[in-house]
Amino acid sequence: MAAEGQNHNHDALTNLTRFLHYLWPKDRPDLKKRLALALVMVVFSKIIVLLMPFAYKGIIDHMVPDTKSGLSVALALTLAYAGSRFGGVLFDNLRNAIFEAVGQNAAKALAIELFKHLHVLPLSFHLERRTGSLTRIIERGTKSIDSMLYYLIFNIGPTIIELIATCAIFVFSGWGWGMVGATLAMIIIYILFTRLITERRVALRRHWNEYDQQAGQYALDSLLNYETVKYFNAEALETERYSKVATKLSNATVKVETSLAFLNIGQSLITNLLMAGAMGFTVWGWRYNRFTAGDVVLINSLLLQLFRPLDFLGTVYRQVRQGLTDMAAVFQLIDTKAAIADHKNAPDLQIKKGTVQFQHVEFDYHSDRPILKDIDFTIPAGQSLAIVGSSGAGKSTIVRLLYRFYDVTGGRITIDGQDIRDITQHSLRQALGMVPQDIVLFNDTIGYNIRYGRPDASLKAVKQAARGASIADFIESLPQGYETTVGERGLKLSGGEKQRIAIARTLLKNPPILLFDEATSALDSQSETDIQATLNKIAEQRTTIIIAHRLSTITHADQIIVLDKGHIIERGNHQSLLKHNGLYAAMWQKQSLAKA
Structure with missing residues (x-):
């Protein structure tokens, strides 16, 4: 003692x-x-x-x-x-x-x-x-x-x-x-x-x-x-x-x-x-x-x-x-030490085209419970990849690894050939734009939340981003316009309005690589259709990763991978996967019947 x-x-x-x-x-x-x-x-x-x-x-x-x-x-x-x-x-x-x-x-x-x-x-x-x-x-x-x-x-x-x-x-x-x-x-x-x-x-x-x-x-x-x-x-x-x-x-x-x-x-x-x-x-x-x-x-x-x-x-x-x-x-x-740290004198990410590669990636949160096993795919610059699978299959983990919230335990992730562990985290995340499933807004104005994508942006640029997200008319109809406060976690807005503000925020950032993490899963059918059209529009000419629950939102994707218990069990486009008559086709049929 x-x-x-x-x-x-x-x-x-x-x-x-x-x-x-x-x-x-x-x-x-x-x-x-x-x-x-x-x-x-x-x-x-x-x-x-x-x-x-x-x-x-x-x-x-x-x-x-x-x-x-x-x-x-x-x-x-x-x-x-x-x-x-x-x-x-x-x-x-x-x-x-x-x-x-x-x-x-x-x-x-x-x-x-x-x-x-x-x-x-x-x-x-x-x-x-x-x-x-x-x-x-x-x-x-x-x-x-x-x-x-x-x-x-x-x-x-x-x-x-x-x-x-x-x-x-x-x-x-x-x-x-x-x-x-x-x-x-x-x-x-x-x-x-x-x-x-x-x-x-x-x-x-x-x-x-x-x-x-x-x-x-x-x-x-x-x-x-x-x-x-x-x-x-x-x-x-x-x-x-x-x-x-x-x-x-x-x-x-x-x-x-x-x-x-x-x-x-x-x-x-x-x-x-x-x-x-x-x-x-x-x-x-x-x-x-x-x-x-x-x-x-x-x-x-x-x-x-x-x-x-x-x-x-x-x-x-x-x-x-x-x-x-x-x-x-x-x-x-x-x-408390940061588990993820930049190497000394690490260079910034140099974006040439925006090609993303997962090369035999392995990952586990705990050594006795592996999450991802031999994940291997390439997304050519300007193309889209959709990831589907049951809950817990490892879809969101792929996004977290790309953002380098965690480091892979095996394999590597590259952007234009550069291992993301060898570049600065700031430059990596600057190149990524995220529209998540659960939109959380700051208890501030609409303008502040959109400008969060680029804090030094002018009001003109903010309005242009809002128009690109098809939310400008709604904002301008409000008495205080862009100075309207959104409330704690954006509670004053509907799900669709919050989603569009999140899209505007990402548009303002203007990143070469986009990630949509089940971005429309919480919306009604009409809002989903409208916002999906907006997402498809802003994804043009950008490398895009889409984590999807509703398969109807990814039929246009250049390639689709199906995850099951951390493995890629199927890959291809929408038509080829339906012809394959595997898990993807079963999921599509189930959702089609539920929708009918």
């Missing part, structure tokens, strides 16, 4: 040290100056805070009856005391204002780096992780890191400085080493008590975070699937599901808040015992002319100031610990 604790502390220190370069960015000398100035403000603030009790002591000691000089000094010290109190507030707030840009920039830089890295990680990573959990890590990481830095730099550090200075004052002002020992002993007891209770509260807080995350995830899932809930009349089921985790969250909240009350009571008892002892000792010394009346005020003020930041020690400890935990989670994500 001790070794485990040492490793945890070492990792925490490593992560904290690693974060320092975000606070001290090499390319931002202005932020370096801000941080240095903020630290200077901390020192000034502490000096003023330590001088205030002496001004208070002087006021009391000079309040001697019938003494004009004493009155003058007391008034002057009163002004000095008021000025020092204002100075302490002034320097604290200047420090906060100066440091804010430094802390926010550090948190922002870390969040941006993490966000960028998450988009580099493979598809398998995102399929295994809940999106809600990742967003919470980003959110909690940036917020808690910012507060942790604040406490470390402006609470713990200054408190240590003040403790050392207070102990020195006790020695040189006549209270002696006994007072120093008593103060240090009480602070150690205070810290140990706070740590003990806070450790318990951290465990309670961990459960609270789990339930809070579950509640958020349940709410997100339920609201995103609002229509499904309605289809199955499952409002009561969803409410019961959410109620269970909400009850756990409520009970955890009660425990967290109750433990906080116990912590505050214990801390107050320890601090007041020390205050009472110190002031009693000073009053005793005053009785024997060892101390003045002002000394009673002085020691009271010094201890009050010392314990004021310690009153928040539980919060500070928890925030720093939580910050270190969240920082570790962020760095763990950043350190």
